[in-house]
Amino acid sequence: MIMKNNVYRQQLPLWTARLISPVHVSDIGSTYSFDGKALWDTGAEVSVISRCVAEACRLKDFLLKGSVHDLTEEKEVKIGVVLVFPGNVRKYVPLSVAVLDDMHRDVDVILGMDIISRGNFSLNRHPEHLEFSFTFGPDFIDA
Numbered sequence: 001m002i003m004k005n006n007v008y009r010q011q012l013p014l015w016t017a018r019l020i021s022p023v024h025v026s027d028i029g030s031t032y033s034f035d036g037k038a039l040w041d042t043g044a045e046v047s048v049i050s051r052c053v054a055e056a057c058r059l060k061d062f063l064l065k066g067s068v069h070d071l072t073e074e075k076e077v078k079i080g081v082v083l084v085f086p087g088n089v090r091k092y093v094p095l096s097v098a099v100l101d102d103m104h105r106d107v108d109v110i111l112g113m114d115i116i117s118r119g120n121f122s123l124n125r126h127p128e129h130l131e132f133s134f135t136f137g138p139d140f141i142d143a
Contacts, residue, residue, distance in 0.1 A: 006140075008085045012130045019123070019132055023109055024084035025053050028092070030143075032058045036108030038083070040132070042121070044112030049081075050103045057081065082143040083109075090143040091136055 010021055019040040026033035034056035049059075059079055084090045093115060103110070120135040 006089075006136045007133055008087065008089045008136075009131065009133045010086070012132060014125070014128070014130060016130055020107065021132075022086055025049070025057055025109060026082045026084070027057045027059065028080050028082065030082055032056060034108065037106060038109040038111055039104070039107045040116065040121070040134070041110050041112055042116060044110055046114050047112045048103070048110045050108045053108050084143070089136075092141040092143045 008021070010019075012019070021038050021040065022035070023038040024033060024035050034053045036050075036053060053059075059081070080092060080094045082090060083093050116134070118139045119137040120133075122133045122135075124131045124133075
């Protein structure tokens with residue numbers, strides 16, 4: 001049985017090249033926040049946030065690196081953020097992240113396999129659109 005608030009669904013045009021979702025990112029206390037866009041990237045090993053998200057959410061304990069390739073297991077920093085997707089899907093997400101200065105201009109958060117592999121990721125083609133869904137696994141706490 002899928003519990004309420006555990007599934008995020010989004011319809012996208014058939015020609016969509018990237019899976020981008022609107023997202024509200026906040027610190028654990030939801031005091032500071034940032035509205036932006038999240039890219040669901042199955043080719044990324046770890047999730048990353050832009051510097052503007054880190055600064056807006058006043059995340060003090062993050063790793064400043066110019067590239068994800070600079071990460072090593074010893075240098076990864078765990079931070080927790082609250083991600084809120086449309087439909088009021090609110091989840092506390094512990095991330096091992098890097099903060100990138102040079103991200104795509106239209107993306108603020110990249111959700112990599114460290115997040116995607118802890119849930120059920122699905123992309124279905126319909127005659128008029130694509131439907132993307134993500135069912136949050138038990139590792140995610142309601143925020």
